[in-house]
Amino acid sequence: MENTELIERYFEGKLSPHERKEFETRVAQETSFSEEVALQRTIREGLRAVGRGRMLSKLEEVESNMSAYHPPTQVIRFDERTRQRFYWAAAAAIVLLIPVYLLLKANVSHDALFARYFTPYENTATQSANQDPLNHALQLYRAKNYAQALGILETLEDKGNASDSALFYKANVHMQLEQPAEAITTLKQISSTSTFYDEAQWYLALAYFQNKETNKAKEIVTSITQTPAHPYHQQAQELYKELK
Amino acid sequence: MSDENIIARIRQGDESKLMAIYRAYRNDFIFWAMRHFSCNEEIAKDVFQVAITIFYENIMSGKLSKLSSSVKTYLFAIGKNKLHENQVARERDLKIQQFEQDKIKDGFQLENLEGETSEEKEGMYKMLEKALIELGEPCRTVLEMYYYQDLSIEELATKMDYKSTDSAKTQKYKCLTRLKKIFQESVLGIKNI
Numbered sequence: 001m002e003n004t005e006l007i008e009r010y011f012e013g014k015l016s017p018h019e020r021k022e023f024e025t026r027v028a029q030e031t032s033f034s035e036e037v038a039l040q041r042t043i044r045e046g047l048r049a050v051g052r053g054r055m056l057s058k059l060e061e062v063e064s065n066m067s068a069y070h071p072p073t074q075v076i077r078f079d080e081r082t083r084q085r086f087y088w089a090a091a092a093a094i095v096l097l098i099p100v101y102l103l104l105k106a107n108v109s110h111d112a113l114f115a116r117y118f119t120p121y122e123n124t125a126t127q128s129a130n131q132d133p134l135n136h137a138l139q140l141y142r143a144k145n146y147a148q149a150l151g152i153l154e155t156l157e158d159k160g161n162a163s164d165s166a167l168f169y170k171a172n173v174h175m176q177l178e179q180p181a182e183a184i185t186t187l188k189q190i191s192s193t194s195t196f197y198d199e200a201q202w203y204l205a206l207a208y209f210q211n212k213e214t215n216k217a218k219e220i221v222t223s224i225t226q227t228p229a230h231p232y233h234q235q236a237q238e239l240y241k242e243l244k
Numbered sequence: 245m246s247d248e249n250i251i252a253r254i255r256q257g258d259e260s261k262l263m264a265i266y267r268a269y270r271n272d273f274i275f276w277a278m279r280h281f282s283c284n285e286e287i288a289k290d291v292f293q294v295a296i297t298i299f300y301e302n303i304m305s306g307k308l309s310k311l312s313s314s315v316k317t318y319l320f321a322i323g324k325n326k327l328h329e330n331q332v333a334r335e336r337d338l339k340i341q342q343f344e345q346d347k348i349k350d351g352f353q354l355e356n357l358e359g360e361t362s363e364e365k366e367g368m369y370k371m372l373e374k375a376l377i378e379l380g381e382p383c384r385t386v387l388e389m390y391y392y393q394d395l396s397i398e399e400l401a402t403k404m405d406y407k408s409t410d411s412a413k414t415q416k417y418k419c420l421t422r423l424k425k426i427f428q429e430s431v432l433g434i435k436n437i
Contacts (some may be wrong), residue, residue, distance in 0.1 A: 046372040051392025059293040152385045231262040
């Protein structure tokens with residue numbers, strides 16, 4: 001048996017008791033053999049470390065193709081006692097509100113859902129001195145100066161210069177300004193190959209809610225719940241439960 | 245697809261499922277880690293990548309074939325341990341820094357407590373990476389499959405289209421012997437300088 005194989009079999013515990021004894025005697029007596037064993041051990045450990053390094057760089061590559069981290073929509077959680085108290089209060093409130101509900105029932109909408117789930121898209125673009133119009137618009141967006149931001153984004157669109165990110169932010173501005181129909185038209189222009197597509201779908205669902213087109217909204221939410229890799233999968237699931 | 249199916253697919257070598265899991269839970273993990281371990285986004289992201297890697301290694305080694313919870317819970321549990329270790333290490337570093345400053349004040353220099361071992365190891369791995377490039381294909385893949393992905397000789401034979409497990413075995417030993425030679429030469433080369 002060649003040394004390489006012998007040493008491998010030793011590491012893998014495949015030597016017979018007799019062979020192992022012989023092996024250990026050689027390690028103790030032959031410097032060159034014990035060096036070879038040490039070298040092979042380093043290589044075995046090293047191969048694991050190199051493999052791990054390659055896996056981590058694959059993940060980093062996936063990471064670099066993802067949109068920047070943004071916190072998930074805030075969901076308020078109660079502890080158990082608060083929750084019970086909350087339920088009692090809610091029950092009482094419902095009883096009290098029944099007459100009001102009967103009066104208003106003609107106008108139940110999903111506005112509340114929209115308000116709960118909509119958070120303006122976090123704009124994480126780094127501050128840069130670059131004063132192109134999109135950058136300027138994003139600064140205004142960040143400063144919540146929506147009307148002015150919209151002006152710039154619309155000019156871009158009119159000139160046919162609107163990138164997917166410009167369209168995406170423009171839709172967000174429309175939602176902020178309670179113009180869901182415009183938001184819907186804008187979001188629909190974002191193609192399915194865009195890096196903003198997943199985000200656009202989620203916001204499209206919210207825009208439909210805002211526009212009281214509940215069925216269309218539900219359709220999108222349902223399809224997101226069926227895509228575990230979707231960035232808004234969890235939010236969609238929570239929303240879906242509420243819709244039932 | 246159920247969590248168990250996903251594990252089976254990853255075990256069969258479908259890495260895209262692993263990447264999908266990364267994309268699906270990355271935001272939630274960062275959010276949770278920043279809130280509970282008061283770390284920054286960068287550390288949270290790195291820890292999540294490590295957690296995914298450990299999850300992968302446990303699947304490949306057969307340590308994880310059945311989940312008692314969801315994939316998400318499992319990942320967050322690994323992440324929690326790693327974040328905790330990270331926190332302890334950070335606190336220790338702070339203490340060492342403090343200690344070092346006190347020593348400097350007293351006119352001492354603190355010796356490197358860790359020794360050079362981890363740096364030395366790092367250097368060895370870099371050399372091994374170079375040796376693997378020199379070794380080339382298919383040997384590099386054969387060795388990665390056997391030593392990192394924990395594939396059996398039978399699986400290796402199927403994946404690499406070898407006629408029999410015996411020829412896969414021979415090939416593996418050939419590759420390892422060649423790598424040993426290249427690696428040894430580069431180590432000796434460095435020592436002789």
